[in-house]
Amino acid sequence: MRIVVPAERAEGERRVAVVPQVLGKFTQLGFEVVVESGAGRHAFADDDAYRSAGAQVIATGELLAALGEASVVASVRPLQADMAAKLGKGTVAVSFLSPATDADTIAAVAKAGATALSFDLLPRISRAQSMDALTSQALVTGYRAALVAADRLPTFFPLFMTAAGTIQPAKVLVLGAGVAGLQAIATAKRLGAKVAAYDVRPASADEVRSMGATFITLELEALEGSGGYAREMTEDRAARQRELLAPHIAASDVLITTAAVPGRRAPLLVTTSMVEGMHPGSVVVDLASETGGNVEGSRAGEEIRVGEVLIWGGKDVASQMPVHASQLYAMNVQALLGLTVRDGAVVVDMDDEVLDGCAVVLNGEVRNEAARAAVGLASGSQAPGKES
Numbered sequence: 001m002r003i004v005v006p007a008e009r010a011e012g013e014r015r016v017a018v019v020p021q022v023l024g025k026f027t028q029l030g031f032e033v034v035v036e037s038g039a040g041r042h043a044f045a046d047d048d049a050y051r052s053a054g055a056q057v058i059a060t061g062e063l064l065a066a067l068g069e070a071s072v073v074a075s076v077r078p079l080q081a082d083m084a085a086k087l088g089k090g091t092v093a094v095s096f097l098s099p100a101t102d103a104d105t106i107a108a109v110a111k112a113g114a115t116a117l118s119f120d121l122l123p124r125i126s127r128a129q130s131m132d133a134l135t136s137q138a139l140v141t142g143y144r145a146a147l148v149a150a151d152r153l154p155t156f157f158p159l160f161m162t163a164a165g166t167i168q169p170a171k172v173l174v175l176g177a178g179v180a181g182l183q184a185i186a187t188a189k190r191l192g193a194k195v196a197a198y199d200v201r202p203a204s205a206d207e208v209r210s211m212g213a214t215f216i217t218l219e220l221e222a223l224e225g226s227g228g229y230a231r232e233m234t235e236d237r238a239a240r241q242r243e244l245l246a247p248h249i250a251a252s253d254v255l256i257t258t259a260a261v262p263g264r265r266a267p268l269l270v271t272t273s274m275v276e277g278m279h280p281g282s283v284v285v286d287l288a289s290e291t292g293g294n295v296e297g298s299r300a301g302e303e304i305r306v307g308e309v310l311i312w313g314g315k316d317v318a319s320q321m322p323v324h325a326s327q328l329y330a331m332n333v334q335a336l337l338g339l340t341v342r343d344g345a346v347v348v349d350m351d352d353e354v355l356d357g358c359a360v361v362l363n364g365e366v367r368n369e370a371a372r373a374a375v376g377l378a379s380g381s382q383a384p385g386k387e388s
Contacts (some may be wrong), residue, residue, distance in 0.1 A: 001346055003031045003337075004070040005055075006063055007039040010077040012301075012315065014042035014322035015329060017074035017094075020053040022330040027054055029334070029341050031072070036063050043322040067091070071346045074333050076326075078116075084108035090363060092346055094333055096120055096133065099360050099371035106361060107375045113364035115348055119332065121368065123357040130335040131354065135179045136328035141317040142183025142258065145285045146172075148312055149254045150191050154281045158192020169194045173248055174213070175269050175294065176258035177204035180287055184256045185211045193254070198245065200233065200259075218244045233267065242271060250277040255284045257294035265292040272296045272306055280308035289313035 003026060005018045016039050018026065026033050033055040037047055047057045058066055067073055067086040078084075078097040081104035087093060093109060097118035109116045119133035129135075150157050153170060160167040172188045174181050177199035185208065188195045195213040197204075202222050205215040220241055233241070249255055249270065255278070260266050266288035275284060275295065286293050289300035293313065297304065301315030318325040339355055340346045350356045360368045366377055 001029075001031050001071040001341070001344065002069065003033050003072040003074055004063075004066045005033065005035045005039055005074050006067075006079070006083065007036045007041075007060070008076055009080055009083075012319060013077055014316070014319040015076045015326045016040040016043050016045065016322075017076055017326075017333055018055075018330045019043060019045050019326050020049040020055075021327060022334060023050070023053040023055055025331070025334045026337070029338060030344055031337075032056065034058055034066055034070070036060060036066075040326070042319075043326040045326075072337060072340075074337075076329060078102045078105045079109075081105050081108040084114070085112055087112040087114035089113035090115065092117060092340065092348060094119075094336065097360055099368045100374050103371075103374035106366060106371050109361045110364050110366050110375070114361065115359065115363055116361040117336065117348070117355070117358045118360050119336075119358065121358040121360065122336075123354055125353070128354045131332050131339075133329055133332040136332055137318040137325060138179035139183050140321050140325045140328070141287055141314065142180035142185075143187050144317050144320055145180070145184045145256050145258070145287055145314070146187035146191065149188070149256060149283050149285050150193075152283045152310055152312065153254055155253065156192075157188070170253040171196070171251060172254040172256065173197070173216075173252040174256045174258065175199075175245070176260070177201070177208050177215075178258060178260075181256070181258040182207055182211060184258065185213045188254070188256075189213065196248065196252075198248070200241075216245075216248055220244070238267065238269075242269065242274065245269070246274050246277060249274050250279075253279060253282050255282070255295075256287070257285070258287045259294050260288055260291060266294050268292075268296060269294040270296060275306045275309050275311065278309045282309045284309060284311040285314065286311060287314040287317060290315055 035050045035055045064086045068088045073093045075095045078095045084105045085108040091114045093116045157170045159169040170193045172193040172195045174184050174197040189212050197208045198216040208215040286295040286298040288294040289298045298311050298313040300313045304311050360371050366372050
């Protein structure tokens, strides 16, 4: 069995799918690891480190041939369509593949007769926790969000009692208490801020309080969705929520937004007028900017100002901490592949609910309904390039 790890091609992506520290776990499963030269450069893993860990390092010119001979191809972002087209029949590609938006790659995988597993679709069940790359990367983004806010806020985060007088701690409000939100809360607390949080799921209250933060309760219906995610809200409820949140936001020095609904545009939680109500010098960190933004006007990868308030739009946030983000992701990949190894071969068994849940394409058949729609397949029709 051979696993090929290409360098990431997406602009701004600094992670790598396998790091030298975790490589031994793949060899224990029986994999020969092949890494494209320079793949780990941005995560501070050079070619010599891979060689020392037991990997074969190949030149970029050898990559396409290696893809055709691989049992598994592991990447962070989905393979580009021209690379996916070179996959061998039965090769398994593992990545953050979006069924709804990565249509060209999905079509190329299907035409090659290969298989695509996506961490975006991994079932959120207990036995899949070690494979949950969405969670591991959300931990990184939540931590990073608090550091960004502390760096850009023109005041201290912690309480200081000095001979000259007392400096009050910064007030941080976090909207969304999923993994990213909870990690933002924990990090802000460690930095000494006074933290409050809100989530549409009342079940999050105990987790927020366990972090030492205050949970804000609004007189609104709960929006608990499947798999522990929040479900989409109506516009009337969203408007009422914004009205009730406005005074809490106005009283905060830092606002961190993390709310997302899988497969949908990020909900608009904060309007421009709400930002304008914050103190001069306040900082807003919007981790949802890449999917439309929780904050009106936020732009992914940019810092903008609304009056004297700074809005930081998150983009490739996990990639801003590529060392540990890559290490966590590599462990997720290894755990997922552990389900596929049988008698020295890679077998994707659809009787396993984890593999069944995250298989977008199986041996050339596009299985996921959102992916079928994206590539123009009607229910029950065959994959692109497949013949009866």
